[in-house]
Amino acid sequence: SCPHCHGKMIKYDFQKPSKIPLLEQAGTPTLLRLKKRRFQCKNCRRVRVAETSIVEKNCQISNLVRQKVTQLLTEKVSLTDIARRLR
Incomplete structure (x- = not known):
C-alpha cells in the first residue's frame, strides 16, 4: 500500500538496473546486479x-x-x- 494515501501500488515503468559492489569472496571482487522495481500509487500517482x-x-x-x-x-x-583493498 502507498505510504502517503494507503492506496494500492501497481508496477510502473521498468526495473532500474544497478551494480552494487560487495566485499571480496575468496579473493575475487563481487558485484551484485540489482534491479529495483518502481511502483505507482493508483490514487495519488x-x-x-x-x-x-x-x-x-x-x-x-x-x-x-x-x-x-x-x-x-x-x-x-x-x-x-582503503580504495585499493575494497576496490
Missing part, C-alpha cells in the same frame, strides 16, 4: 522505488562496504589504501 536492506535508498554502495570503510578509517588507514 506517486512513484516509489522498491527498497532493500543491502543498500540505502538512492545509494550505490552496499552497507557491508560502508561498515568496512568505517572500520578501516578508525584504524588510521589512508584513503588510497
